[in-house]
Amino acid sequence: MRKVALLLLAITSVVLADDSQNPFIATEVAPGIYMLAGDGKQFVGGGVGLLVGDEYVVLIDDVMEPTAAALLDAVNEIAGRPIDFVINTHAHGDHVGGNVTVARNGAIIVAHDNLRKRMHADPKLNTGPGALPVITFSEDVTFHVNDQEAFVFHVENAHTDGDAVIHFREANVISPGDVSFRGLFPFIDLDSGGSVDGFKAALQRLIDISDADTLFISGHGPVGTRVGLEQDLAMLIDAEARVKALLDDGMDEEQIVAANPLALYHDDYNWGFITTEIMTRTLIRSLTTD
Ligand SMILES: [Zn+2]
Numbered sequence: 634m635r636k637v638a639l640l641l642l643a644i645t646s647v648v649l650a651d652d653s654q655n656p657f658i659a660t661e662v663a664p665g666i667y668m669l670a671g672d673g674k675q676f677v678g679g680g681v682g683l684l685v686g687d688e689y690v691v692l693i694d695d696v697m698e699p700t701a702a703a704l705l706d707a708v709n710e711i712a713g714r715p716i717d718f719v720i721n722t723h724a725h726g727d728h729v730g731g732n733v734t735v736a737r738n739g740a741i742i743v744a745h746d747n748l749r750k751r752m753h754a755d756p757k758l759n760t761g762p763g764a765l766p767v768i769t770f771s772e773d774v775t776f777h778v779n780d781q782e783a784f785v786f787h788v789e790n791a792h793t794d795g796d797a798v799i800h801f802r803e804a805n806v807i808s809p810g811d812v813s814f815r816g817l818f819p820f821i822d823l824d825s826g827g828s829v830d831g832f833k834a835a836l837q838r839l840i841d842i843s844d845a846d847t848l849f850i851s852g853h854g855p856v857g858t859r860v861g862l863e864q865d866l867a868m869l870i871d872a873e874a875r876v877k878a879l880l881d882d883g884m885d886e887e888q889i890v891a892a893n894p895l896a897l898y899h900d901d902y903n904w905g906f907i908t909t910e911i912m913t914r915t916l917i918r919s920l921t922t923d
Contacts, residue, residue, distance in 0.1 A: 656700060657707040659683070660856060663804035665779060668850040669707055677703070678727040682799065682808040682850040685712040686779025692719045692735065693799055693808045693850065694728040698760070701731030705738060716740040718776070720785060721766060722810025722852065723793045724751040724758055724825065736763025743768045745787050748795030751825060788812060791835035792819070792852075794826025798835075800842065808850040809839055815854030815861050818898070818907040819869065821915055829873060829919040836866040868898055876916040886917050 656677050660668045665685050671677035678696025681704065690712045696704050708716060719736075721729050721744035729752065732742055744766035752758040752765050759765060768774075773786040784800045792811040799808040811820065812835045821827045839849070840862055849857030875894035884892065890913055895902075899909045907915075 655703050655707050655710075657681075657704060659707065659711060662848045662850065662856060663801065663806050665781075666801060666804050666806050667711060668856055669704070671700075675700075676727075678730065679725075679811060679852045680850055680854075683708060683711065684779060684781065684783065684801070686781070689717045689778040690714060691776065691778060691783065692716050692740065694722050694810065694852075695719060695731030695735050697727055698730040698734070701734035704731055705734065718743055718778075720744065720776075720783075720797060720799055721748055722797045722799075722808070723795055724748045724755070725793070725811065725822070726758060728810065728852070729758060729764075730760075732764045733761045741768065742766040743770070743774070743785070745769060745795040745797050746771050747793075747826065748797070751793070751795055788831070788835035788838060790826055790828040790831035791821075792827050792832060793822050796835065798839065805844070805847050806850065807839060807843060807847060809835075809852065811852035812836060812839065813849055813851045813854070813857055813862060813865070814907070815849070815851040815857040815865065816901065817854050817904045818902045818909070818912040819865070820907050821919070823915065823918060823922075829869070829916065833866060833869060836862055836869070840866065868902060872898060872912065873916050873920070876913060877920055880917065880920055886914065889913065889917055 656672050656675055657669045658672050662668055667683040669681040669683055677700040682693030684691040695701055715738055716735055719740045719742045746769045749766045749769050776783040782802050785797050788796050788798055821829055821832050843859045847859055851857045872895050879889045879894055890910055895909050895913055903909045
């Protein structure tokens with residue numbers, strides 16, 4: 634634990650823009666690699682990854698459409714030049730809502746095949762020229778930029794069915810998109826091909842490819858460490874087992890919600906979007922449908 638604490642102390646946060654109108658805070662997790670996230674005053678989107686260097690600027694996810702311009706300002710303040718590539722980790726508006734804006738500014742958008750299919754079919758996401766990725770992959774793809782290798786790989790049916798994880802191997806940084814809700818009940822989007830089993834498997838894979846020094850650019854929540862992801866996975870496994878035990882006792886959904894089997898996690902993991910009740914209902918639905 635001590636090592637993790639020291640590790641997190643060593644990373645630096647920069648509040649962007651002198652006029653303090655910009656809602657993003659940038660944290661440098663490794664030389665040239667940043668996590669950008671909202672300052673908490675308003676919801677701007679998920680955690681964004683940024684790689685800057687002499688050759689290319691690569692962004693991992695963008696944000697809600699209304700805050701896309703502010704994100705570009707924040708990136709420009711750090712990088713001093715336009716974004717070359719955007720890697721979308723999954724098809725949710727708080728991660729891809731700025732695609733039209735970043736594409737109009739010259740960025741090439743890259744994502745998993747299934748993300749493009751979902752965006753194409755959804756008028757709320759397919760919002761105009763440039764919204765859709767122009768390069769897609771089925772299993773994995775590697776970026777060789779700024780003397781870094783960014784290995785981008787698909788994890789099946791986890792948060793959605795089009796999830797991508799970005800692994801900066803040399804820098805020992807992983808950007809898992811919404812496979813990591815650090816310290817928060819996760820949104821597992823069963824209606825978009827996500828699954829509890831896939832989510833657990835994806836978290837386990839992140840743990841397997843990391844070490845005690847790895848830092849995670851969380852889709853939601855603060856910068857993560859392997860210890861934190863292990864806690865989140867243990868919570869999810871135990872939460873699912875608690876719900877399953879009540880189902881096995883013959884309780885129906887409302888009886889289980891009333892029994893509140895996740896009460897012990899409420900103080901740590903409950904948040905506005907995925908409350909303890911919503912997490913409970915998601916696990917019930919997952920366990921009672923094929
Ligand atoms: Zn999401």
